[in-house]
Amino acid sequence: xxxxxxxxPGLSEVLFDFLETVFPGLxxxxxxxxxxxxxxxxxxxxxxxxxxxxxxxxxxxxxxxMVLLGxxxxxxxxxxxxxxxxxxxxxxxxxxxxxxxxDCSARYETLILLTGNPExxxxxxxxxxQEHCFTVECRSPGGADGLRLLDTRxxxxxxxxxxxxxxxxxxxxxxxxxxxKAVFCFNEGGRPLHYAEDLDVIYCLELEGARLKLxxxxxxxxxxxxxxxxxxxxxxxEVTVFFAPDRLDIDxxxxxYLLDHDGPSYLMVRGPFPPEGRAxxxxxxxxx
Numbered sequence: 001x002x003x004x005x006x007x008x009p010g011l012s013e014v015l016f017d018f019l020e021t022v023f024p025g026l027x028x029x030x031x032x033x034x035x036x037x038x039x040x041x042x043x044x045x046x047x048x049x050x051x052x053x054x055x056x057x058x059x060x061x062x063x064x065x066m067v068l069l070g071x072x073x074x075x076x077x078x079x080x081x082x083x084x085x086x087x088x089x090x091x092x093x094x095x096x097x098x099x100x101x102x103d104c105s106a107r108y109e110t111l112i113l114l115t116g117n118p119e120x121x122x123x124x125x126x127x128x129x130q131e132h133c134f135t136v137e138c139r140s141p142g143g144a145d146g147l148r149l150l151d152t153r154x155x156x157x158x159x160x161x162x163x164x165x166x167x168x169x170x171x172x173x174x175x176x177x178x179x180x181k182a183v184f185c186f187n188e189g190g191r192p193l194h195y196a197e198d199l200d201v202i203y204c205l206e207l208e209g210a211r212l213k214l215x216x217x218x219x220x221x222x223x224x225x226x227x228x229x230x231x232x233x234x235x236x237x238e239v240t241v242f243f244a245p246d247r248l249d250i251d252x253x254x255x256x257y258l259l260d261h262d263g264p265s266y267l268m269v270r271g272p273f274p275p276e277g278r279a280x281x282x283x284x285x286x287x288x
Contacts, residue, residue, distance in 0.1 A: 002103060044062050068174075075112055136238070138238065162181065164220070166179065171247065175275050199223050259281060
């Protein structure tokens with residue numbers, strides 16, 4: 001069941017054809033990440049079941065370098081769990097998950113996954129861990145226009161993105177990631193990336209009127225939130241942060257929250273997870 005992209009050159013194309021039937025648009029996102037210098041094949045270990053010469057079920061595993069309460073740990077991230085619609089309810093998914101857990105147990109204390117259907121994974125020892133968002137009211141009148149959009153078709157801007165992803169500090173010491181590019185490029189490659197050149201930081205953010213939503217800050221040194229507000233020309237009255245804001249130098253109110261990441265996205269964990277019970281969110285760009 002455990003396969004290898006490097007040993008099977010044609011596997012990638014066949015797998016993406018299969019995944020398109022279950023997750024339309026996924027191969028396009030993987031292609032976009034490849035252009036940014038991060039390939040699916042370099043990070044994902046495929047577990048595959050085939051029948052009659054075709055793939056009928058797949059589970060992928062990515063190794064994430066996570067920071068959990070200030071300590072770096074290698075965590076196995078289960079992703080792209082899929083069974084062809086014509087082959088469901090035949091036990092293929094269960095067989096693959098059992099194989100994945102047996103294989104990963106020798107390498108990782110902790111496994112994580114994101115899903116809209118927690119009940120599918122509870123029989124395998126996964127549990128839902130509550131996440132939070134963080135809100136602060138502010139009276140930022142607007143400042144200089146200190147952000148520009150990265151052009152992912154420009155080699156210089158792609159080089160900036162890769163450099164900052166390779167040298168970033170975790171956006172939070174509660175839950176964050178380091179030395180991770182592929183998941184970021186897959187999740188954010190089709191979204192606007194805002195670059196503050198003088199701060200040398202890329203922000204993943206959205207502005208809705210006077211409300212700012214902040215999803216990530218990619219930098220060797222994460223600046224306080226006030227530095228970002230100074231570089232947004234329009235007034236901001238409320239900021240919602242979707243990661244623990246311990247590096248942002250602000251006091252916030254935390255609220256239990258279910259992140260909508262292409263649909264409801266429950267964080268599930270198998271094994272020890274030190275931040276459990278604390279207020280945090282695994283940032284959107286790091287969600288496998």
